[in-house]
Amino acid sequence: MTMLEHKYSRIEIGLRDRFVYNSNNYVVISYDDRYYRFQKEDDVHFEMRLSHEEIYQAILDQKATVSYDYHTKSGSKMRQIIGDKVLADFSDDFVKLARYREHLILKYEQYCAENFRTPRGQELEGLLKTWSLQVQGVEGKRKSRCDKTNDTFGPPTVKSFHRYLKEFLSCERDMRSLLPRHHGPGYRHQAIECPESYQIWLEVARSYASRRRPSKAFLLKVVHARIFEENEKRSQAGLKLLLAPKRKRFESLIKAMDEIEVVAGRDGPAFARAYYKSKMAGYDIERPGQRVEFDDWNVDLMTLLVECGIWGKLSPVVQANLQKVRLWFCTAVDAATRYVLALKATFEPNSVAVIGALEMMMSDKTHISQTVGAKTPWIGLVRPETAYTDNGGPYISDATRDAFMLCKVDLTRPPAGHPEKRPFIESLFKTLSGYILAFFDGGTQSSVAKKGDYNAEANATLTVDEFVHLFIRAICDIYHNQPTARLNGNTPHNAWVEKTSQYNTRAVPSRNELRHIFGTTVDNKKITSAGITNWGVPYNSEVLQSVRRAKGKQLYKVRYHQNCLSAISVQIDGKWLTVNNTIGMDHTVTLAEWIYARKQLLQANQEKVKDQLVAMYTAINDLRRAGESAALRAGISPHMPTAHGMKLLAQQLFEGHDVQFSQRADIELDDVELSDDPLRRGQVMPIAHRTSVLAAPEIPAVVEDNDDHSQF
Structure with a gap:
C-alpha cells in the first residue's frame, strides 16, 4: 500500500474560542472545508481569511495559538476568579481543601445517582459528616489529643456545600473554583414570609415526581385548593391566613x-437508570483526538529475548544487566485512526511518565522517529478532547489530574475490571507484541547470521535505551504501515493523514503554554540589572526592569522548560510574564545540551575565558555533530534524573561560578545530526560509548569544594 504524505492537519476552532494570530485576538465568524473567516475582537470591521494549511503552519511556527472555551461563561468566570493561575500558584493547604471539597461533591453525586433522590436538610448534614471522615481516611480512628495539632477538615454546612456545588458546576467542574477566596458578607437571601404556607407549597410541588404524571398547571390548582381549605379552618379558629403561591413561584420549586x-418518579427507576446511563456499548469515533486511550504496557526484556532466540547470543555481562529489567511503556493511542500518539518508557508506572506521555502527544515527534532510524515519520500530534485511562495510581494522582485539567482535556476512567471499556488500547498491546517479536527475529537475527565472523557473545552491547529505540522504530515502520480490519484495510498512518485533512482537530499548545503547564518552577529568583539568571542564562526585558524599579529587591517564581531555554516565565502580581534571553539563544537549545557545554567549560578550566558563550556554543556544536543531541532531545530514555538531582546539578555547575556573557556569540549553532547506530542498518555491532550528559561532572580544582553537592 502506498504511504501517503502528510501536509497539514485541520485545526478545530469554534465560535467560543479565541484565536491569537501575530499578537492579535480574533474570533471565528464562519468556516468551510477550505477556509476560516476571522474577525478582530476589538474591531468588528476588520476581517481576515486563512486556509486550514495556513493555520496549521502558523501554529507550528509559534505565530498563532488557540484558547479553547475562552468566550464561554465558565471560562470568563474562572478568569475573573483566579486569572491565569494554576494549582501550583496556591498554597498546599488551599489545594488540599479544594480537593477535599471536590471529593465531597463526588460522593454527593454518587449518592444521588444510586438512590435517585437528593438528600436535604438534616439528612444531608449527616451524610456530609460521614463522607468527610471517609474522604480524609479517619473513619473509625481515635480522636487526636487536645495537645496535638489536627490537620483534618470539618464537614461544611449544608448551605456552604450547596454553594460549593453551584460554583463547581457553573465552572465546568474545574477544581480551581473550589479554592478558598474572600467574598465578603455575601448575599442575604430573603426570609420565607410564612413557613406553614411554604411547607404546603413544597409538599405539593414534590408530588410532581409521581407515577400519576400530573401537570404543573394541575398542581397549581391543587395547592390553591389546599390553601383555601386550610384558610377556612384557620378563619374559624381566628388564626393567621396562609398565602397562596403565584405561578412562577410555584414552578420554581418544581424546577x-x-x-x-x-x-425516576414519573417513569420509574428502571427507565431513569437506562436514560441517564453512559453510553458505552458502541463507539462512533470519527475525529482524530476525539477519544484517546492511555494504558501501561509491561515488557520483560529477558522473556522477549528468549522468545526471539537472542538471549543465548548475548555475553554473560549483558545477560546479568538485563535479567532483572522490566520496562513499562505508558502508551496513548487515538481511537479513530489506531495511531500511537505517545510512548514513554519507565522502570515502574508513575505519574511523571503519564504527564510526559501527555506532553509527547501534543508535541512534534518527527525528530524522535529520525533518532531511532525509522523511515516513516512520527507525525501524530493533537490536543485530545477526551482521554480514557484505567484506575491505576499514576492516573488518579493529583499531578496527573492537574495536567489534564490545565491542558483542557476531559479525563474519564471507566470502572475497574472492565477492559472492554477501553478496547482500542487493549487490542493494541496484543498486536504490538507480535510485531516486536517479528521485528527482533527478522531484523536482528538475520543481521547476526549475515555477519558470519561476528562474535556476538563477546561484543553485544545492546542497552535498555537501544531497546526503547527499537520499540519506537517498530511502531513507526511496522505498526503504522500495517493494514488493519478495524480501519477497513487502511493503515494507521494513512488513516491519520486522511482524517486530519478531513476533520477539524484541536490546536496543540504553544511553547509558552507548554512551559506554563509542564515546566519546572523555581522559587526565590531576584531581578538584577542584568535581569534574572536561570541555569546561567540571563533573561531580561524592559517590563522586567520596570518591575525592579517599582518593587526593588523582591523574590519571584520562575518557570522554565527543559526542551527550550530561549525564554522563561516570571510570576509578577499573580500573572506570568514571558521574558526572552539576552544572549541570542534560539528555541532549539535544550537543558541537556547547555549542561554538557557547561561541564566541558569547567573541565577544560576555561571558566575565566573572555568569550564563554562562544566556548559553550562550540561544545554544543560538537555534541550535535557527534549525533548525541538527537537522542537527548528525543527524551525517550527511561533513565530520567529526579527533581532533586537536577537541583543539585544546578548548584554544582552554576551557583558560585562566574557565568558572564559580554556579548552575543558570533558562532551559529549547527543542525542536529544523528549518531552512527548499527541498529538503523539492521546490524548488531559494537557502538561507541555515549556521553552521559546529566551525570555529575569531573570538575578541576578551580571549582570551590562542596562535598554536600558533589554527587546526586
Missing part, C-alpha cells in the same frame, strides 16, 4: 428538583 429524581 429546583433534580432531573433524575423527576424522571
Whole structure:
C-alpha cells in the first residue's frame, strides 16, 4: 500500500474560542472545508481569511495559538476568579481543601445517582459528616489529643456545600473554583414570609415526581385548593391566613428538583437508570483526538529475548544487566485512526511518565522517529478532547489530574475490571507484541547470521535505551504501515493523514503554554540589572526592569522548560510574564545540551575565558555533530534524573561560578545530526560509548569544594 504524505492537519476552532494570530485576538465568524473567516475582537470591521494549511503552519511556527472555551461563561468566570493561575500558584493547604471539597461533591453525586433522590436538610448534614471522615481516611480512628495539632477538615454546612456545588458546576467542574477566596458578607437571601404556607407549597410541588404524571398547571390548582381549605379552618379558629403561591413561584420549586429524581418518579427507576446511563456499548469515533486511550504496557526484556532466540547470543555481562529489567511503556493511542500518539518508557508506572506521555502527544515527534532510524515519520500530534485511562495510581494522582485539567482535556476512567471499556488500547498491546517479536527475529537475527565472523557473545552491547529505540522504530515502520480490519484495510498512518485533512482537530499548545503547564518552577529568583539568571542564562526585558524599579529587591517564581531555554516565565502580581534571553539563544537549545557545554567549560578550566558563550556554543556544536543531541532531545530514555538531582546539578555547575556573557556569540549553532547506530542498518555491532550528559561532572580544582553537592 502506498504511504501517503502528510501536509497539514485541520485545526478545530469554534465560535467560543479565541484565536491569537501575530499578537492579535480574533474570533471565528464562519468556516468551510477550505477556509476560516476571522474577525478582530476589538474591531468588528476588520476581517481576515486563512486556509486550514495556513493555520496549521502558523501554529507550528509559534505565530498563532488557540484558547479553547475562552468566550464561554465558565471560562470568563474562572478568569475573573483566579486569572491565569494554576494549582501550583496556591498554597498546599488551599489545594488540599479544594480537593477535599471536590471529593465531597463526588460522593454527593454518587449518592444521588444510586438512590435517585437528593438528600436535604438534616439528612444531608449527616451524610456530609460521614463522607468527610471517609474522604480524609479517619473513619473509625481515635480522636487526636487536645495537645496535638489536627490537620483534618470539618464537614461544611449544608448551605456552604450547596454553594460549593453551584460554583463547581457553573465552572465546568474545574477544581480551581473550589479554592478558598474572600467574598465578603455575601448575599442575604430573603426570609420565607410564612413557613406553614411554604411547607404546603413544597409538599405539593414534590408530588410532581409521581407515577400519576400530573401537570404543573394541575398542581397549581391543587395547592390553591389546599390553601383555601386550610384558610377556612384557620378563619374559624381566628388564626393567621396562609398565602397562596403565584405561578412562577410555584414552578420554581418544581424546577429546583433534580432531573433524575423527576424522571425516576414519573417513569420509574428502571427507565431513569437506562436514560441517564453512559453510553458505552458502541463507539462512533470519527475525529482524530476525539477519544484517546492511555494504558501501561509491561515488557520483560529477558522473556522477549528468549522468545526471539537472542538471549543465548548475548555475553554473560549483558545477560546479568538485563535479567532483572522490566520496562513499562505508558502508551496513548487515538481511537479513530489506531495511531500511537505517545510512548514513554519507565522502570515502574508513575505519574511523571503519564504527564510526559501527555506532553509527547501534543508535541512534534518527527525528530524522535529520525533518532531511532525509522523511515516513516512520527507525525501524530493533537490536543485530545477526551482521554480514557484505567484506575491505576499514576492516573488518579493529583499531578496527573492537574495536567489534564490545565491542558483542557476531559479525563474519564471507566470502572475497574472492565477492559472492554477501553478496547482500542487493549487490542493494541496484543498486536504490538507480535510485531516486536517479528521485528527482533527478522531484523536482528538475520543481521547476526549475515555477519558470519561476528562474535556476538563477546561484543553485544545492546542497552535498555537501544531497546526503547527499537520499540519506537517498530511502531513507526511496522505498526503504522500495517493494514488493519478495524480501519477497513487502511493503515494507521494513512488513516491519520486522511482524517486530519478531513476533520477539524484541536490546536496543540504553544511553547509558552507548554512551559506554563509542564515546566519546572523555581522559587526565590531576584531581578538584577542584568535581569534574572536561570541555569546561567540571563533573561531580561524592559517590563522586567520596570518591575525592579517599582518593587526593588523582591523574590519571584520562575518557570522554565527543559526542551527550550530561549525564554522563561516570571510570576509578577499573580500573572506570568514571558521574558526572552539576552544572549541570542534560539528555541532549539535544550537543558541537556547547555549542561554538557557547561561541564566541558569547567573541565577544560576555561571558566575565566573572555568569550564563554562562544566556548559553550562550540561544545554544543560538537555534541550535535557527534549525533548525541538527537537522542537527548528525543527524551525517550527511561533513565530520567529526579527533581532533586537536577537541583543539585544546578548548584554544582552554576551557583558560585562566574557565568558572564559580554556579548552575543558570533558562532551559529549547527543542525542536529544523528549518531552512527548499527541498529538503523539492521546490524548488531559494537557502538561507541555515549556521553552521559546529566551525570555529575569531573570538575578541576578551580571549582570551590562542596562535598554536600558533589554527587546526586
